[in-house]
Amino acid sequence: MNFQAKLAGAVEANNSLLCVGLDPDPEHIPPNKIVSCLVEAIDATCDLVCAYKPNLAFYEQLGPSGYHTLADVLAAIPPAIPTIADAKRGDVGHTAAAYARAIFDQLGFDAATVNPYLGGDSVEPFLERPDKTAFIVCRTSNPGATDIQDLTVEQDGVRKALYVAVAERAAEWNVRGNVGLVAGATYPEDMRRLRTLCPEMPFLVPGIGAQGASLEEAVASGLDAEGRGIIVNASRTILYASGGKDAAAGARNEALRLRDAINRARHALPASQNA
Amino acid sequence: MNFQAKLAGAVEANNSLLCVGLDPDPEHIPPNKIVSCLVEAIDATCDLVCAYKPNLAFYEQLGPSGYHTLADVLAAIPPAIPTIADAKRGDVGHTAAAYARAIFDQLGFDAATVNPYLGGDSVEPFLERPDKTAFIVCRTSNPGATDIQDLTVEQDGVRKALYVAVAERAAEWNVRGNVGLVAGATYPEDMRRLRTLCPEMPFLVPGIGAQGASLEEAVASGLDAEGRGIIVNASRTILYASGGKDAAAGARNEALRLRDAINRARHALPASQNA
Numbered sequence: 001m002n003f004q005a006k007l008a009g010a011v012e013a014n015n016s017l018l019c020v021g022l023d024p025d026p027e028h029i030p031p032n033k034i035v036s037c038l039v040e041a042i043d044a045t046c047d048l049v050c051a052y053k054p055n056l057a058f059y060e061q062l063g064p065s066g067y068h069t070l071a072d073v074l075a076a077i078p079p080a081i082p083t084i085a086d087a088k089r090g091d092v093g094h095t096a097a098a099y100a101r102a103i104f105d106q107l108g109f110d111a112a113t114v115n116p117y118l119g120g121d122s123v124e125p126f127l128e129r130p131d132k133t134a135f136i137v138c139r140t141s142n143p144g145a146t147d148i149q150d151l152t153v154e155q156d157g158v159r160k161a162l163y164v165a166v167a168e169r170a171a172e173w174n175v176r177g178n179v180g181l182v183a184g185a186t187y188p189e190d191m192r193r194l195r196t197l198c199p200e201m202p203f204l205v206p207g208i209g210a211q212g213a214s215l216e217e218a219v220a221s222g223l224d225a226e227g228r229g230i231i232v233n234a235s236r237t238i239l240y241a242s243g244g245k246d247a248a249a250g251a252r253n254e255a256l257r258l259r260d261a262i263n264r265a266r267h268a269l270p271a272s273q274n275a
Numbered sequence: 276m277n278f279q280a281k282l283a284g285a286v287e288a289n290n291s292l293l294c295v296g297l298d299p300d301p302e303h304i305p306p307n308k309i310v311s312c313l314v315e316a317i318d319a320t321c322d323l324v325c326a327y328k329p330n331l332a333f334y335e336q337l338g339p340s341g342y343h344t345l346a347d348v349l350a351a352i353p354p355a356i357p358t359i360a361d362a363k364r365g366d367v368g369h370t371a372a373a374y375a376r377a378i379f380d381q382l383g384f385d386a387a388t389v390n391p392y393l394g395g396d397s398v399e400p401f402l403e404r405p406d407k408t409a410f411i412v413c414r415t416s417n418p419g420a421t422d423i424q425d426l427t428v429e430q431d432g433v434r435k436a437l438y439v440a441v442a443e444r445a446a447e448w449n450v451r452g453n454v455g456l457v458a459g460a461t462y463p464e465d466m467r468r469l470r471t472l473c474p475e476m477p478f479l480v481p482g483i484g485a486q487g488a489s490l491e492e493a494v495a496s497g498l499d500a501e502g503r504g505i506i507v508n509a510s511r512t513i514l515y516a517s518g519g520k521d522a523a524a525g526a527r528n529e530a531l532r533l534r535d536a537i538n539r540a541r542h543a544l545p546a547s548q549n550a
Contacts, residue, residue: 023370057370060377064342071339090390091363092417092481095298095332102335115365117392117412119419137392142367144394151428151440162437165426206367 002131003110003178006082007202010050011228017219017266018259019051019084019204020251021235022073023058028240031062034069037247039076041239044252046078048259051231053204055086074107082110084204084231088137090115090122097125104132113137113182113204116166123173133178133202136170139163139194141184141207163190167197180204183222185213185232192221195229202229208258209234215258219265227266234258277406278385278453281357282477285325286503288355292494292541293534294326294479295526296361296510297348298333303515306337309344314351315523316514320530321353326506328479330361349382357385359479359506363412365390365397372400379407388412388457388479391441398448408453408477411445414438414469416459416482438465442472455479458497460488460507467496470504477504483533484509490533494540502541509533 001009011017020041024034042052054073059066077083085107089099096118103112104126111133114126126134139149149163170179181198183191185207194203203222207213215232222230238258242250276284286292295316299309317327329348334341352358360382364374371393378387379401386408389401401409414424424438445454456473458466460482469478478497482488490507497505513533517525 055366055370055373057364057366057373057377061373061381063377063381064346066377067339067342086366088364088366088390088393089332090365090392090412091330091332091361092415092486093419094485095330098330098332098336102332102338102341106336106338115363115390115392117365117390117423118363118415118417119422119424121417121419137365140367140393142393142396144368144396147394147444148392148441149394151430151437153426153437154429154434155426159429162426162428166423169422210369211367 003082003133004202006080006110007050007231010081013080014047014049015263016048016050016259017228017230017232017262018049018255019053019231019233020045020049020238020255021086021233022052022054023235023239024069025058025236025240031065035072038073040248041251042073042076044248045238045255046081048252048255049081051082051084052077053084053086053233055235070107084135085109085112088113088115090118092118093121093125096122100125104129111135111180116169120169120173127173127176127178130176130178133180135180135182135202135204136166138166138170138181139183139187139190141186141211141213145184145187164193164197167194171198174201182206185215185218186211188214188217188221191218195222195224199224200229202231205230205232208232209237215261216265219262220269223266223269232262278357278408279477281355281385282325282506285356289322289324290538291323291325291534292503292505292507292537293324293530294328294359294506294508295320295324295513295530296508297327297329298510298514299344300333300511300515301336306340310347312522313348316526317348317351319523319527320513321356323527323530323534324356326357326359327352328359328361328508330510345382359410360384360387363388363390365393367393368396368400371397375400379404386410386455391444395444395448402448402451402453405451405453408455410455410457410477410479411441413441413445413456414458414462414465416461416486416488420459420462439468439472442469445476446473449476457481460490460493461486463489463492463496466493470497470499474499475504477506480505480507483507484512490536491540494537495544498541498544502544507537
């Protein structure tokens with residue numbers, strides 16, 4: 001099943017736009033407990049989420065055991081829940097094809113985040129499989145996002161921020177309907193602009209957890225015309241909710257709270273945004 | 276020893292600005308032969324190069340065995356030759372720090388390529404170790420490089436290409452003197468512009484091998500005032516030079532040819548560019 005159909009199924013079945021980021025932090029989990037902790041967190045949240053998103057950096061930092069740790073975590077995710085590799089890869093076409101094989105064939109992810117800086121031929125290997133989705137890193141949630149993404153670009157006499165020009169390219173690259181955008185919750189006005197530009201694309205939305213953005217503003221800015229279209233990610237605030245003891249119950253409670261808060265924000269919107 | 280001192284030592288000892296890209300391609304090397312082929316290529320070229328550059332994509336595509344394959348290849352590189360992780364990573368600060376640990380601590384690389392799109396805080400974890408160098412992906416060698424990197428940016432009434440604005444940011448980020456740039460040989464005029472903007476930065480220069488750029492133009496455009504400052508990479512044209520039989524001898528012959536061609540191009544330049 002392709003990513004978008006799987007996503008729609010999980011959104012419906014779990015009544016959820018919440019994604020849990022599976023990012024093992026050695027400060028919170030000892031290396032020999034990572035798999036068991038994350039598998040318990042998955043078991044405790046898999047009826048509350050629309051997707052899981054491991055960020056590959058947190059596995060790579062483990063060294064030799066990282067690959068197997070990630071594979072074991074992925075194996076615990078129920079097949080009906082789509083998986084997003086937060087990898088932010090970007091390289092020349094020949095090399096990007098190797099990254100796509102690593103992420104889609106070897107690890108079996110349903111989607112990946114991809115950096116646009118190297119252009120269309122660097123993104124294409126992630127898009128040429130219509131069953132997979134590539135989320136183009138467009139407007140990120142970090143403070144430094146403004147350094148490059150806010151540069152003023154001029155095209156055909158029109159001035160716009162670079163991230164807007166990137167979204168326009170992403171729309172051009174979307175010939176197979178399998179492009180999404182990364183749109184940080186920390187810049188809700190920018191997310192609103194992206195939604196106007198790309199009314200039907202799925203948005204992967206980081207920034208509402210440890211990064212402190214307003215969940216209500218993010219939901220109001222990012223929902224599509226059908227009251228969906230955003231995948232709201234939280235990682236640390238869910239995995240480490242309990243501060244150590246009974247992590248699975250803590251993760252479930254926090255995931256439930258966030259899922260329901262997102263749904264309340266969806267239903268609080270005027271009907272035009274909430275069909 | 277820090278990257279730049281190690282690089283200067285290898286440039287001097289081997290009279291070379293050539294970097295060999297260690298990118299195992301399953302179409303050319305069966306998976307069970309990768310380590311032995313690459314170790315032989317290293318043994319055959321390590322007196323001819325100034326650096327080695329594995330691109331992580333080609334190891335990740337191997338799946339479970341990728342990490343150990345890369346570690347075994349790295350272990351065969353003489354300690355006096357600096358290693359560059361071609362990783363093009365870029366993520367929010369907390370996550371970028373995990374990538375820096377993976378590349379510098381776990382794998383022991385001396386330098387890494389880093390994507391600038393997420394801004395200064397995404398690059399900082401790679402720069403806060405003064406012994407390591409980060410090559411900012413600025414002007415890449417692929418055809419699609421123009422899609423985003425050539426967008427016209429306006430700053431304080433001045434119009435410039437985005438890659439130029441990125442180079443200006445890279446210069447600002449260079450407070451510890453450990454920033455370099457990726458500057459593709461396929462766009463020699465752009466490399467010349469970057470050299471004017473960043474007279475002392477090391478440039479990592481892909482594109483002269485399978486991508487077909489002119490070696491002479493790249494050398495003329497990229498050399499610094501001391502007739503150095505470029506790290507000219509070739510991967511496929513060296514590793515697979517022989518077409519199969521006696522790959523190590525083929526790699527040595529092609530590395531020798533390229534090293535000497537680079538040196539001839541250096542010495543053919545007017546004295547002002549070749550102190």
